[in-house]
Amino acid sequence: MHLIHELEALQAERGHLEKDDLRELAERLSVPLYRLQELVSFYPHFRTTAPAPITVSVCRDMSCHLAGADGLADHLRAALSDQAEVEIAEASCLGCCERAPGIRINGVPVRAADLAAVVEVIRGGGPKRELKPHRAWKTDPYGDAEGAYEGVRMALAQDDPGEAAVRLIGELEKSGLRGMGGAGFPTGLKWKLVRAEAATPKYVVCNADESEPGTFKDRVILEDLPYLVIEGMMLAGLAIGASRGIIYLRHEYEEARACLEEEIARARDIGWLGPDILGSGFDFDVEVFISPGGYILGEETALLEALEDRRGEPRNKPPFPGQKGLYGLPTLMNNVETFAHAAAIAAEGADWWMGRGVNGCAGLKFVAVSGHVEKPGVYEIPMGTTVAELIEIAGGVSGGRALKAFAPGGASSHFLPPDRIETPVDFAALAEAGSMMGSGALVVVAEGTPLLPLATNIVRFFRNESCGKCVPCRDGTEKATGLLERAVSTGEPVDMQVIEKLNLLLTETSICGLGYVALNPLLSVARHWPEEVPGATGNGGAT
């Protein structure tokens, strides 16, 4: 068992991790104590003090900030000051931005209209977990798990497995499918490169860490279409020559975990997962790895470090995971949505996929819409749907207000003004408009919302979530946060020259993407809304 899972099990049993328990565990597993210590102090999920019988986590990040979460934890503390049994802690984005402000009580997400309702639930001993009905999605060729894995059957039915793999990769390349995890790397090419690596064994990893504020599309895909994600991973296994798949899942996604585990068990039962699938000689199995927490674990190499039981600090690239990934072996990593779409393309063909888009774009896209819209949630749209249409689909700007700003790609993307609202949701178009597809999260900001506090909130998120491995990001995000917090609280001008230099430093010298993007939202606000950022002239900044 992984050290991380030993620690999780111990914490589940005892409530927290005490010095003496750690010592005992180290002895039992014959690992040096320091190995446990560095893990415990790195991962936010681990705690060294006893939790109260009722622990409440309150999200303070972007979408929840927009929903008025600032100070919410304090309000709750005040309202519940008579309850010794209750502990209230602020947490980073909990992945339920559609019900902002996000609150979890003893790990269960709460749906509540207002503060009083939350207090009510807490006084009632916490919420009950509710199961949502599954919805139907256009990318799903099957409709339900029963009919799934047709793409794998088709590939295995071919005589020459090598040829089947090449054909599959060819279909993906033709479809133009790009990675949905943020960077948009062409999926077919990635599979081809990993296939070409000589070293074995190889691994398939599904990145289901999804922790960026505003981003929760993968959660819905995992809950509703676990078989499609698993099938995508199997196909990847076939394509690159791997027989082990790992789904790296953020620990807050307990419903998704249940759905995945149920499907894995079912697939194993009927022989879709395991050795010698359909008598073809192809072995493939999938396991779920529960992340001990932290946004940075979504970065592919940090994720690999966690899988190897270390602190989740990104590696230097090159080498890339496709060359030297898990345990130094070629590893194909894709986002949840990428695998789901890959399975759809395998079953229905590249032509079908390309026909799904509109406005000259190809395929389908899951987008999490949050912030100031009437019906926040996950929507599956044809690629090329405009932002304006998507906002309409999500019920329009909430309270009938006018649109002030939107970020099409989550907390790490640039904010754009209303005059770009006709931009199609598509990699190239969004980049051209000055932002990016990012993690597939549209954040809508209504008129009347001050933007500097919002940008400050986002920079603070990156500061809090920086792993601290490299100097520019560790110290740079701290610096920027300090400057901005002071500007927000005192109205003093922001030294934009310093911000620009910080940005240069962060983008040029950081090890990973967190550092590259940390100041994006701020720079776009200073560029498009200079009047809201004392000290900004409006000509600098974002590209």
Add this chain to the structure above:
Amino acid sequence: MSDAANQITLTIDGVDVKVEAGTTVLQAAERAGIVVPHYCYHPGIPSRPAQCRMCLVEIEGQPKLQPSCVFPAGDGMVVHTASETAETARKSVIEFLLLNHPLDCPICDAAGQCMLQDYAFETGQLRSRYAEAKLVLGRDRVADDILYFGDRCIICTRCVRFMEDIAGDNALVVAQRGHKAYIDTFPGKDLDHAFRGNIVDVCPVGALVHEDFVFKARAWDMDSSAGICPGCSTGCNIDINVKENRIVRTKPRLNPDVNSYWMCDHGRRCLVATNLRERAEAPMIRAAGELEPASWNESIEWVAERLVSGPGVSVVSAGLSNETLFYSHLLLEWLGIAGGAFRVETGEEIELKGFPKLKLRAERAPNGKGAELLGFRRTDSLPEVPDGATLVALGDGLEGAPAEYGANAGFFLYIGSHLPAAAHNATAILPATTVPEMEGTFVNFEGRVQRFHRALRPPGVARPAWMFLSRLLERLGAGQGVLDIRAAFAAMAAETPGLQDLTWGGLGLRGALLNGDGQPAVAAGEGAAWKR
């Protein structure tokens, strides 16, 4: 060493450099005499996290700046270490380090030796432009003799990685993450490793400081000289730091064949402790019943007149230099005293896992091997002194001897740097310098002849023993007085199998293995295990 097939050529700042495949760009640049600043990379620590972002360089064909400390040199690669992008990046990183790094240079112990300060000066960043309050993580202790100043720490993880990669005892970890990160030990688990002092040396910014050194001296008002640790038979190469003629600290000096960049904590304490004891400062002769100070001329004359060949015993020391032992042996020969021997203290042997050639060796003296080579043997005890016999005690501190030891000798010649009780029974005392007060050579456990240099002024008129012994021999008609270490070494080498062909100058700073005489004939510098 490496065949041509393994050679690659790359261009760094316009200079063509030939290196073996597998060399990093940073090492290749070093080969070309171009220094790429670095904090987290340490040539003696194998792991390379490339996290300080100091060594970024531009490599043609790469979309982003790349950390040269890990980037492998490639054939035909074109590298720019000083292009505008690379320089700008480096400057900002330094500025950044200074930001959370208190500018308390005037009181920090690393001042003058701090890489941060060096680069900051070099890039002209004397003052940080940022005005925010600094994040202070306070000062703590990571070992009972090592302090940790969290606000200076740049989390380069050199200390952590020294413990992990080299000491093989992971007593240190990075605790927390992001802007809250700091270096810590497990609560209740001490950092008590015998080589822990090296974490202070590898720390590039003075965040780790030896408590007994804290505020003792500023790096720029210390002198430094190249010595050999006398703590055991390994013979670690060290720098001896001296202030006002006192040794304030010793630090390892790189010798890939002996100790790499490291030394043990026992060794660190050895020389600092010698500051404290009572010294022999002037020659003394028992002319009229009592020991009285005399001049060197007078004393040598007086001793020479009274020494006679005949029955006698002697004791020497494995702490003496080869040159002193050589002249000691000549004197004992002249006196007709056979069977000269030395005592050695022993202790537990402790290996440095990541560089196993370096051990705190059981034999806790630097020159047992040299003493054997020069004709002495080991013994467990001081010799019995027959009544009326000659006794020559040379460099042995007479520990464990009764106070009246030597009082029954016919002539008791005491040569040493300190004055134990029994020395007061001597007929004559000739005051010798200690090792840090002189130049000379030792032979370490594997037969490596190594030079040490003078770090301190001797007290009074104490002299190197080889010098006055050679004079005494000349006066006895048994040799030639020498005043110069080169001549002393040459005289010894000419007559000592194993040392032939070696010269003082030729030993250089890395030393050379003994030749012939059953010793492996390995040339200087070919340390087998060493790889950078």
